Amino acid sequence: MRLLVSGGGTGGHIYPALALIERLKQVEPDTEVLYVGTTRGLENKIVPAAGLKLKTLHTQGFKRSLSLENFKTLYLFVKSVHDAKKIIRDFHPDVVLGTGGYVSGAVLYAAAKMHIPTVIHEQNSVVGITNKFLSRYVDEIAIAFEAARAQFPANKVHMTGNPRAQQVAANLNSDYSWTNDGLRDDQPTMMIFGGSQGAPKINQSVVDAIPEFNKRDYQVIFATGQKRYQKVMEKLRNVSVGKNVKVVPYIPDMPKKLPKVAALVSRAGATTIAEITALGIPTILIPSPYVTANHQVKNAQALVKKGAALMILEDQLDARTLLLQADKIMENAAVRQKMAEASKQIGKPNAADLLIDVLKKAERDHQ
Numbered sequence: 001m002r003l004l005v006s007g008g009g010t011g012g013h014i015y016p017a018l019a020l021i022e023r024l025k026q027v028e029p030d031t032e033v034l035y036v037g038t039t040r041g042l043e044n045k046i047v048p049a050a051g052l053k054l055k056t057l058h059t060q061g062f063k064r065s066l067s068l069e070n071f072k073t074l075y076l077f078v079k080s081v082h083d084a085k086k087i088i089r090d091f092h093p094d095v096v097l098g099t100g101g102y103v104s105g106a107v108l109y110a111a112a113k114m115h116i117p118t119v120i121h122e123q124n125s126v127v128g129i130t131n132k133f134l135s136r137y138v139d140e141i142a143i144a145f146e147a148a149r150a151q152f153p154a155n156k157v158h159m160t161g162n163p164r165a166q167q168v169a170a171n172l173n174s175d176y177s178w179t180n181d182g183l184r185d186d187q188p189t190m191m192i193f194g195g196s197q198g199a200p201k202i203n204q205s206v207v208d209a210i211p212e213f214n215k216r217d218y219q220v221i222f223a224t225g226q227k228r229y230q231k232v233m234e235k236l237r238n239v240s241v242g243k244n245v246k247v248v249p250y251i252p253d254m255p256k257k258l259p260k261v262a263a264l265v266s267r268a269g270a271t272t273i274a275e276i277t278a279l280g281i282p283t284i285l286i287p288s289p290y291v292t293a294n295h296q297v298k299n300a301q302a303l304v305k306k307g308a309a310l311m312i313l314e315d316q317l318d319a320r321t322l323l324l325q326a327d328k329i330m331e332n333a334a335v336r337q338k339m340a341e342a343s344k345q346i347g348k349p350n351a352a353d354l355l356i357d358v359l360k361k362a363e364r365d366h367q
């Protein structure tokens with residue numbers, strides 16, 4: 001299959017696309033892929049690192065209020081659609097897949113206008129603005145939360161789950177050793193990160209909790225977010241960081257590390273949730289309050305209701321609440337076991353295969 005993929009901005013849109021590509025190449029080794037992203041997003045780092053060809057377009061989001069910037073956004077959209085058509089003509093894909101972010105709006109719109117089979121993947125329970133716009137034009141729509149179904153034209157929707165789930169599930173027997181990070185393999189390890197970019201309030205709470213974490217019988221690996229690392233390191237200048245705590249800017253090889261994690265503290269982004277539930281990782285979710293329609297709280301509640309996760313709302317987050325919940329999970333293996341079982345019940349470990357079926361359907365129906 002010649003597949004053109006577009007999705008960008010944050011890891012939550014990029015990793016599902018990469019997971020799908022990895023699986024497609026396994027089942028169809030002669031697959032050719034081209035990735036189209038934005039000039040500024042995380043994809044500029046992650047996509048070439050995965051050995052894929054990347055082309056970029058210059059796009060930006062609409063402001064919700066009336067603003068002159070919106071004229072520029074409109075201009076950039078029209079120009080991006082024009083540039084996307086050229087990229088599509090040169091690559092001549094069999095199918096075009098969009099995984100969200102403004103750039104996929106231009107690319108999928110261009111492809112639909114050129115009568116090329118199109119599929120979008122929505123990772124969230126509340127549909128993103130780009131996918132909502134595209135839903136009129138594309139052939140098929142794949143979702144990961146049942147709650148998204150009613151927000152799309154019913155005849156196009158397929159429940160697939162998030163392909164990242166299948167990718168991490170395939171690594172279940174990872175032989176990763178924490179000694180690579182200066183930690184030990186004989187202590188339970190808690191991983192902490194605030195989504196793909198890090199989160200200031202989570203970072204501050206972890207910094208404040210480090211003197212206590214130093215005394216625990218468990219380990220902590222904490223990713224600050226690439227751009228927030230310096231700031232955290234400045235705050236830690238006068239704090240001693242114990243041997244059982246490791247602070248890094250970003251964790252690039254999650255599929256290898258996640259199966260070795262005893263528990264996780266994270267935002268409630270859709271892709272993180274797909275990973276947690278595919279592996280059954282007991283988690284403390286701290287939903288981002290800065291997202292459309294507070295959708296991370298809805299994502300998180302789906303797990304909390306089933307006993308698969310605990311939740312701390314951001315306005316209640318500090319070192320004390322974090323430590324309280326962390327100890328509850330990390331100091332009791334039976335609690336972790338129960339949460340893990342509940343979590344696995346929600347997981348969709350064959351999501352990539354189901355999405356490939358949808359791509360094939362779009363291709364077939366065009367013939």
Ligand SMILES: CC(=O)N[C@H]1[C@@H](OP(=O)(O)OP(=O)(O)OC[C@H]2O[C@@H](n3ccc(=O)[nH]c3=O)[C@H](O)[C@@H]2O)O[C@H](CO)[C@@H](O)[C@@H]1O
Pocket residue numbers: 010011012013015100123124164193194195196197223225249250251252253254267268269270271272273275288290291296
């Ligand atoms: C603030 C915002 O708009 N967040 C949205 C964004 O989240 P964002 O991209 O932050 O979050 P997600 O949780 O969906 O995905 C994060 C991804 O980054 C990975 N990761 C994270 C940290 C790290 O050090 N290394 C690493 O590889 C995680 O394993 C995961 O695969 O897109 C998601 C999917 O549309 C939405 O649900 C989120 O609400």
